[in-house]
Amino acid sequence: MEQEEFYVEGEFIFSSYDPPKILGGMTFITKLSSCLPEPELYYFKLDNTPLDEDVFKLSNGLPVVVNIITTGEDGEIIALQDEIGYFDDGSDNLKLITEEQINIIINQYDGKMNVESDETGDPILYDGKVIISYLSLSENDEES
Numbered sequence: 214m215e216q217e218e219f220y221v222e223g224e225f226i227f228s229s230y231d232p233p234k235i236l237g238g239m240t241f242i243t244k245l246s247s248c249l250p251e252p253e254l255y256y257f258k259l260d261n262t263p264l265d266e267d268v269f270k271l272s273n274g275l276p277v278v279v280n281i282i283t284t285g286e287d288g289e290i291i292a293l294q295d296e297i298g299y300f301d302d303g304s305d306n307l308k309l310i311t312e313e314q315i316n317i318i319i320n321q322y323d324g325k326m327n328v329e330s331d332e333t334g335d336p337i338l339y340d341g342k343v344i345i346s347y348l349s350l351s352e353n354d355e356e357s
Contacts (some may be wrong), residue, residue, distance in 0.1 A: 221334050222284045222348065223291045225319060229275040233306040237261045239276040239293075242319075253320045257312055277314075281343065284325060291328050291336050291343065298342025301329065310345060322348050 229241050240258050256279070263269035264334040284345040300310040318326050329337045329344040335342045 217332075219330045219332050219334070220346075221291065221330040221336065221344075223281040223326055223328040224284050225315070225324040225326075226280050226282050226288075228280070229277050231275050235259070235263055235269060235276065236265045240279060241273045241275075242277050242279075243273045254316070256315050256319060272340070281326075281328060281345075296338065296342055299339055299344045300344040301344050303346070306316040307339065307344060314345075317346065318345075 214257070240256065241259065242253050242254055242256045245255045259276075278294050279297065280290055280294060281297060282288045298310060299307045300314050301307060303322050318324060325347045325348055327348055327356055329346070331337055
């Protein structure tokens, strides 16, 4: 018998901060507009410390912390940045979430995703990380 799966709808929330120094490993979100029909947000992790922090900040803004909250009025935190880790693409293998998948969620799903949970709505942690998947369209969405 197949085990029933439960999901809670979550949403990325970004909070910027002003560190004393910009370092590799920090995450950023910026708006891309050139050569695109509509401007898109672009989330990325910095590989190396920039040579000129001021120029980098002007182009990309301040670093951000990304968390996942529940959608709706309450907006309770489901996962902190270090708990965002796995992506379920529908196959039986969980994969580490990529920046590309995060960007797809931000731009194509308005920052919303399914987070695997138990029957009470509490997120399930696998090795200390939540499991995220793209929102599936409900029957009502498909008909419109």
